[in-house]
Amino acid sequence: MADRLSADERRTTLKNNTHHRRYVRPAGACTPTGHRFPESLMFKRSTCAAAVMAVFSLAGTSAALAQQVHAQRVEGQTVHPVESPASQLPTYQEPQGQRPQGQQPRHFQTQRAPQGNTQMPENTQAPGNAQPPASTQQQPAGTQPPMAHAQEPARTRPALNDRHTSGPKMITATNMPATLGELTSDVVILPTYHAHQDVSQLTPFEPLGSIQTFSQGTPGAFGGLSIRGNAMQDTLVMIDGFRVSPASGADFSLLPMSYGSRTEILRGPGSAIYGQNAGGGVVQLLSDAAGPGTRASGEAGIGGRGYMQMRGRLSGGNDQITGRIDLGRERGDGFDATAGDYPGHQNDQDNWKRDNISGRLDARLSTATHLTVLAMRNTVNADFDGLRGSATALAAKKRLELAGVKAEHELSPGTRLDAKFGQSSISNTWNYTDGADWDKTKLREYGLGMSQRVLPNVNGRIAFERLEEGYDTQGLKSPTRTTNALLGNAIGTWGQHQLNLALRMDDSNRYNSTFSHQIGYGYRLAPNLRVAGNLSTGYRMPDLADYYASAEGNRLKQQRNQTMDAGAYWQPDSTTYAKAVVYRTRVHDRLTVAGDCTAAVNCSLFNLGRATITGLALSVGQDTAPGQAFNGLRWQANLDLVNPKNNATGRVLPHVAKRTLNGQVDYGFGDYSVGADLMLSNRRFSDEANQRRVGGALVVNLRSAWRVSPELTAYADVYNIGNRRNATWRYYNQQPRTVMLGVAYSPR
Numbered sequence: 001m002a003d004r005l006s007a008d009e010r011r012t013t014l015k016n017n018t019h020h021r022r023y024v025r026p027a028g029a030c031t032p033t034g035h036r037f038p039e040s041l042m043f044k045r046s047t048c049a050a051a052v053m054a055v056f057s058l059a060g061t062s063a064a065l066a067q068q069v070h071a072q073r074v075e076g077q078t079v080h081p082v083e084s085p086a087s088q089l090p091t092y093q094e095p096q097g098q099r100p101q102g103q104q105p106r107h108f109q110t111q112r113a114p115q116g117n118t119q120m121p122e123n124t125q126a127p128g129n130a131q132p133p134a135s136t137q138q139q140p141a142g143t144q145p146p147m148a149h150a151q152e153p154a155r156t157r158p159a160l161n162d163r164h165t166s167g168p169k170m171i172t173a174t175n176m177p178a179t180l181g182e183l184t185s186d187v188v189i190l191p192t193y194h195a196h197q198d199v200s201q202l203t204p205f206e207p208l209g210s211i212q213t214f215s216q217g218t219p220g221a222f223g224g225l226s227i228r229g230n231a232m233q234d235t236l237v238m239i240d241g242f243r244v245s246p247a248s249g250a251d252f253s254l255l256p257m258s259y260g261s262r263t264e265i266l267r268g269p270g271s272a273i274y275g276q277n278a279g280g281g282v283v284q285l286l287s288d289a290a291g292p293g294t295r296a297s298g299e300a301g302i303g304g305r306g307y308m309q310m311r312g313r314l315s316g317g318n319d320q321i322t323g324r325i326d327l328g329r330e331r332g333d334g335f336d337a338t339a340g341d342y343p344g345h346q347n348d349q350d351n352w353k354r355d356n357i358s359g360r361l362d363a364r365l366s367t368a369t370h371l372t373v374l375a376m377r378n379t380v381n382a383d384f385d386g387l388r389g390s391a392t393a394l395a396a397k398k399r400l401e402l403a404g405v406k407a408e409h410e411l412s413p414g415t416r417l418d419a420k421f422g423q424s425s426i427s428n429t430w431n432y433t434d435g436a437d438w439d440k441t442k443l444r445e446y447g448l449g450m451s452q453r454v455l456p457n458v459n460g461r462i463a464f465e466r467l468e469e470g471y472d473t474q475g476l477k478s479p480t481r482t483t484n485a486l487l488g489n490a491i492g493t494w495g496q497h498q499l500n501l502a503l504r505m506d507d508s509n510r511y512n513s514t515f516s517h518q519i520g521y522g523y524r525l526a527p528n529l530r531v532a533g534n535l536s537t538g539y540r541m542p543d544l545a546d547y548y549a550s551a552e553g554n555r556l557k558q559q560r561n562q563t564m565d566a567g568a569y570w571q572p573d574s575t576t577y578a579k580a581v582v583y584r585t586r587v588h589d590r591l592t593v594a595g596d597c598t599a600a601v602n603c604s605l606f607n608l609g610r611a612t613i614t615g616l617a618l619s620v621g622q623d624t625a626p627g628q629a630f631n632g633l634r635w636q637a638n639l640d641l642v643n644p645k646n647n648a649t650g651r652v653l654p655h656v657a658k659r660t661l662n663g664q665v666d667y668g669f670g671d672y673s674v675g676a677d678l679m680l681s682n683r684r685f686s687d688e689a690n691q692r693r694v695g696g697a698l699v700v701n702l703r704s705a706w707r708v709s710p711e712l713t714a715y716a717d718v719y720n721i722g723n724r725r726n727a728t729w730r731y732y733n734q735q736p737r738t739v740m741l742g743v744a745y746s747p748r
Contacts, residue, residue, distance in 0.1 A: 184534055185268055233248065248546075297744075299311050299744035308331050320363065358378075422444070567582070
């Protein structure tokens with residue numbers, strides 16, 4: 001056999017293997033073995049990145065020193081430092097028992113952020129380290145004070161009129177800390193408390209507006225989400241600033257949803273900040289440094305269909321070095337996850353098991369330098385149905401690994417340098433009765449940035465980034481795709497005006513330079529009413545296997561998105577809110593598949609002209625004020641009307657429901673709380689021709705919690721209480737009714 005594949009053989013091999021890579025349940029792929037691409041094109045390190053970083057650092061230092069001298073000469077003002085994500089964002093305190101009496105933490109699940117009001121502890125300072133205003137709003141009677149830091153006394157919550165300049169901060173929208181009122185984008189923060197259990201990794205996202213989830217069966221099967229009607233591959237997924245989603249799309253079954261302290265979601269293009277594959281939005285899991293002292297917490301639960309879950313956390317340290325380690329295991333006997341007409345269907349129970357371990361180490365090297373080291377390994381074993389020729393599918397094994405280092409240094413008052421290096425990989429193995437297929441995607445990224453308070457009310461950031469992508473499968477290794485990027489962005493407020501600007505240039509060795517931008521403007525019409533709009537662009541690259549499977553003279557093109565949105569955000573009091581957002585996305589050279597990926601022949605990626613996605617998102621609800629105990633009624637409702645249309649045919653884009661209604665209601669009384677979720681959607685289609693219809697879905701979940709003691713909470717949940725046989729993907733059944741019981745321990 002030849003040492004190298006011909007061009008035609010290479011394309012055929014990768015084309016036949018694409019549905020393995022994209023989805024968990026293949027039905028008939030065939031992958032030759034024993035071949036490699038030319039050695040000169042393989043994955044390798046680059047010294048160019050280090051040289052550019054050094055030049056960039058020297059330039060940033062000079063600019064920062066010049067800015068500091070200028071600031072001292074202008075009216076005697078001192079430029080305040082930009083807040084550090086590690087030092088200014090709320091610290092995760094759940095294991096330390098810093099929970100107000102009567103609070104039921106596991107029901108702090110879904111939050112909105114129309115005017116900077118979220119369900120996070122408000123222990124962050126205003127921009128420029130300014131202290132909160134002296135005037136504060138009167139706390140409602142019968143509630144507890146806001147949650148406090150273990151190291152500092154509780155702060156009083158700012159008055160409603162001051163929320164746009166203080167309160168909780170978000171990183172994801174601008175890649176630097178910003179109060180929610182400074183942002184023009186539609187964002188949401190989802191706190192992730194340790195005492196938190198869901199039937200799958202997608203459950204916390206289901207009640208949120210402008211988000212649709214998809215799953216191929218059990219919690220161990222492939223799953224993802226769509227933002228504003230875009231494809232799942234247009235959602236970038238990150239963990240603490242590092243990419244974990246390849247170009248073929250993120251598999252949410254591999255994500256540790258109990259990780260960290262919160263999940264931040266950006267609705268709308270994020271390519272001007274993060275580059276490729278963020279044309280629909282960004283989902284980022286974030287953690288905070290552990291506090292000093294040794295603490296341990298954990299939870300355990302059991303449920304129907306053999307469900308079992310255990311999680312534990314150990315943290316500790318001193319004022320200079322802190323660390324934590326998280327361990328978890330989940331398993332279930334599963335259910336028959338495929339329909340009877342699915343090719344290769346087996347009439348059995350598809351069981352699954354998930355194991356995860358993660359750790360974080362924070363070191364304060366000096367008063368100005370902070371170092372963070374992250375490591376993570378998650379594995380999933382799941383049964384799947386399918387055929388490969390005459391061979392029957394047995395099980396799939398998936399693994400996500402991440403290791404990264406981040407450093408921050410306060411160069412001078414008002415100037416911070418940050419650097420990062422990380423590598424992640426996703427490995428898949430599909431076992432059949434006659435052998436196995438496998439593949440591995442690798443991402444390696446470098447970054448160096450500088451944040452600067454340019455003016456008293458304006459923060460800016462410039463950065464250089466480098467991304468290296470590699471793909472291996474069955475003895476076949478693809479050439480590396482390298483993308484270098486330069487970016488700059490700024491956020492500022494002037495009186496009632498807010499302005500968000502971002503510009504990014506990506507230069508790939510497989511494509512020409514790509515420019516992405518965001519122009520956002522907001523205006524506060526009244527203390528309780530704000531309007532904002534954005535003009536943004538995004539783009540998506542095909543993954544490497546699809547790229548090299550296409551003909552050499554007709555390579556796949558990048559998909560380009562252009563989005564315009566406008567929203568009104570109203571908050572008449574400290575607990576009530578309403579939001580209305582309209583948007584339109586124009587997609588050029590759309591990347592899609594012709595069929596439903598039940599076999600390699602109908603799972604090939606190609607460019608299919610243009611599409612237009614228009615939508616209206618409405619949200620209304622009533623919530624408790626940040627950091628206060630949950631007592632009384634709390635609710636939210638979201639209505640989304642989406643029209644995702646193929647411009648050439650007028651047909652609906654695959655996997656998107658045109659109408660969805662979802663909501664959440666919780667009621668707390670003393671040591672008890674009860675709640676429910678409702679998710680309702682109309683039909684959707686799983687193919688471009690709209691021939692394979694997927695019926696509408698109705699899911700109702702119930703939950704309850706009892707605070708047995710200040711350290712111990714018991715809970716009981718029922719998922720899909722109506723036992724509806726709904727589906728979000730053709731051929732795949734969804735989780736039937738499941739009862740779950742558990743306890744969570746968090747010492748004071």
